[in-house]
Amino acid sequence: MSDPLYERDQAAAALEEVARAAGPYLGSLDDRPVHDHKADHLLDLLDHPFPERGEGTMDTVRRLLHVGTGAATHSSGPRFFHFIVGGSTPAAQAGDWTTTLLDQVGGLWLTSPFATRAETVVLGWLKELFGLPSSYGAVLTPSATFANLTGLACARQWWGERHGADVTADGLAGLPRMPVLAGGYLHPSSRKALQILGCGRDAARILAADEVGRVDLAAMDRALGEIDGPAVIVANAGEVNAGDFDPIDAMADLAERHGAWLHVDGAFGLFAALSPRLSHLVRGVERADSVTSDGHKWLNVPYESGFAFVREPELMARSFGAWGAAYLPAGDDPHVNYNMLGPESSRRARALPIWATLRAYGRQGHREMVERHHDLALRLGAVVEEADDLELLAPVRLAVVCFRYRPPGVGEEELDALNAWIGAELLADGRVYAGTTTYRGVTALRPAIFNWRTTESDVDLLVSVIREIIARRPI
Incomplete structure (x- = not known):
């Protein structure tokens, strides 16, 4: 051919x-x-x-x-509990196929009014779903990392302007290092975003109150008071090892008191806002200056999908637009051009699977899914607590269950090796997938329940396979 x-x-x-x-x-x-x-x-x-x-x-x-x-690896199935991964709902999958079929150039109104309007609609729906003000600017991104990059780029532009500089146009040369403060839940995606932005992967000052990583609010308050000029605070809505949350409302108080920018990384935890019984976990998120989340986690749309929301929409255009290229729309174009509001220029119409799943299942369907997964996590947590040889290492806050095998009479070092072996055997077995992590200094399992297909039988199979592996443990 x-x-x-x-x-x-x-x-x-x-x-x-x-x-x-x-x-x-x-x-x-x-x-x-x-x-x-x-x-x-x-x-x-x-x-x-x-x-x-x-x-x-x-x-x-x-x-x-x-x-x-x-x-x-059939990660779109019901028993992939590794990392934090959803699947693809029927409507979202069909929407994604439609995206490929139509192959729209999604960054400009001129090239696709259809893709642009779809993105505008779903961003409005998402703000309503998460309880964010409709006035926020927003853009779809390929991932939470790109969403964090978007929000933190706006924070960097805001910070530079307060130093009398336009960092988008002129860079960071001659400026002090942008102060970034966070608790111990800071995710690698935020570090990666800071790295790309030239602020430094390890620039964030971590203020943790304990070995778990809970933020030390008093220390953060003191640190902000010692900084000469504006700063950026990063809060996490959902920590990956055990699903814990930073106190967003209290961190918003600190941001207001010290004139700081508050960025909330809500890659999966922002979906707590959908449930009346869980929404307290993200109380105060509507006060943040930038908020991010991931669609290919709990929204269960195909990879790649992320969302970024920014309180001051004009900052998005100042951070990513104004290229001055004659063949592109000017900054005063009356139509929205999403490639000027985020890091991508070439963009597929990634709004279509989001539009499809939100329209198909609505607020109620997505709330029921979040609460069903929370119930499944509580079920697994109860099994762990009832077992004499399993230890729940953290309360089940959302949909991550952090625990370890702890038979009597085994030392800590041997326990770490034993739980690492169980994790490796789970992956080698292949029937279910669940990874290990280090939490509170010990090796632990941390299955995460986010796939729309997952039911009680899948969680029960996870326990059963772990029991089979334990039964053949090395003596």
């Missing part, structure tokens, strides 16, 4: 091939292991010399489906 022009009649047939594979694959997710290591040999089918002449559309699509449905 050569020029794809000669296979244009295969375009619909190729999509039909994927659609035919979708039914059996999606129908198998409830029963198949998260990863079947016996299928890893299929990966070799991806690797061959680069073809001089192509193999053709249909042969290539069939090869990709054969390898992917067999050898992929």
Whole structure:
């Protein structure tokens, strides 16, 4: 084969091939292991010399489906408890396929009024869902890391302007280091954003009250009082090891008292706002200067999806727009151009799966999902607490359960090695996936329940597999 022009009649047939594979694959997710290591040999089918002449559309699509449905890690299924990962609801998945089908240039109104209007609509819906003021500026991003980059770039621009500088135009040269303060829950994505922004990955001053990382508010108050000029505070709504929260309302008080910028990283924890029984965890988020979250976590839309919200919308344009390129819309364009409000210029229409899932299931459906996952986490936490040889290391706050195997008469060092072994065996087994972490200085398991498909039977299987592994533990 050569020029794809000669296979244009295969375009619909190729999509039909994927659609035919979708039914059996999606129908198998409830029963198949998260990863079947016996299928890893299929990966070799991806690797061959680069073809001089192509193999053709249909042969290539069939090869990709054969390898992917067999050898992929089935993280969109109900038993992937590793990291913090959702799946793709039926509506979101169809919305994502539609995104690929239409292949919109989503950054400018001129190139796609459809994609732009869809993004404007879903950002409004998301602000309503999370209880954020409708006046906030907002933009969709590929991830929480990019969302943090967006919010912290606006904070950097705000900070520079208070020093009489336009850092977007002129950079940071000649300015002092931007003070960034946080508790011990600061996530690597915020550090990465600070790294990219030239502020320094390790620039944040961590003010923790204990080994867990809870913020020391008194120390933060003193530190802010000692800083000559404005500062940035980062609060976390949802800590990844045990699901704990920074006291956002109290940190907003500090920000107001000291004239600081408050950035809230709510990658998954912001979804606590959906539930009356959990919303207290994010009390005060509506007072933040920038707020971020992730769609491919608890919203259960496909990768890649993040959200950034900024109190002063004009800061977004000052941080990311005004390129001065004659072929692009000017800053006074009456239409919104989202590539001038965030870090991306080339953008797919990532609003479509978000629009689809929000419209399909509404506020009530997403609230029920959040509360169902919280109930499942509480169920797992209760199993741990009732067992003589398991130890719950932190209260279940949201949907992460942090615990370890702790049989009597075993020393701490051996316990760490034993729990690391259990974690490795879980991944090798493949039926369920749950990773390990270090929490309060010890090695722990931390299954996270965020997939829309997950039910009690999946959580019970996790416990059962852990019990099987423990039964064959090395003596």
